[in-house]
Amino acid sequence: MYYGYPRRRVELARIAGYLHDIGNCVNRVDHAHTGAILSYNILKDMGMDIEERTEIMMAIGNHDEKTGTAVSDISAALILADKSDVHRDRVVNTNMSNFDIHDRVNYAVTKASLEVSNEHKKVILDLDIDTEICPVLDYFEIFMDRTMMSKYAAKYLNIWFELIINDTKLL
Numbered sequence: 001m002y003y004g005y006p007r008r009r010v011e012l013a014r015i016a017g018y019l020h021d022i023g024n025c026v027n028r029v030d031h032a033h034t035g036a037i038l039s040y041n042i043l044k045d046m047g048m049d050i051e052e053r054t055e056i057m058m059a060i061g062n063h064d065e066k067t068g069t070a071v072s073d074i075s076a077a078l079i080l081a082d083k084s085d086v087h088r089d090r091v092v093n094t095n096m097s098n099f100d101i102h103d104r105v106n107y108a109v110t111k112a113s114l115e116v117s118n119e120h121k122k123v124i125l126d127l128d129i130d131t132e133i134c135p136v137l138d139y140f141e142i143f144m145d146r147t148m149m150s151k152y153a154a155k156y157l158n159i160w161f162e163l164i165i166n167d168t169k170l171l
Helices: 009-021 031-045 051-062 073-083 102-107 134-154
Strands: 109-117 122-131 160-165
Touching: 009 031, 009 051, 009 073, 031 051, 031 134, 051 073, 102 109, 102 134, 122 134, 134 160
Parallel strands: 122 160
Antiparallel strands: 109 122
16 A cells, blocks of 8 residues: 555556656647546557556546646546646756746746655655746746646545645645
């Protein structure tokens, strides 16, 4: 058992995490649904049983904040991991004069941790944002929908989602 979940459920969530953005190889638009179909066929060809590949397909197909929601423990775990992925290492081009808002926000995040506290039944996203690079408000401009999706995914798992930015608890 891992945080109350059987090892196999955790492994399925890891597989979903590994494959979740595969749809981007076709197009960024509707990548979650495309990725669900691609992953289903890949896992089928690998011999995975239909129930498990369907679980992974559903998680991938529901991880986009515009069209998805938590539909299972696996999808909720995927959402929490994916929507909490903000950090400086995501920025490939470090020429700040070419940054768009996504680059600026990611580059400004100097520390990011996602902690799951089984004892306190919560998941904590703790960020340090360098406000000399961008204001915290810029984070919310691109991450508000993602933050709310994380909140509801945590609720699906009967845990609390907590967001801390620059040592200030916001949720």
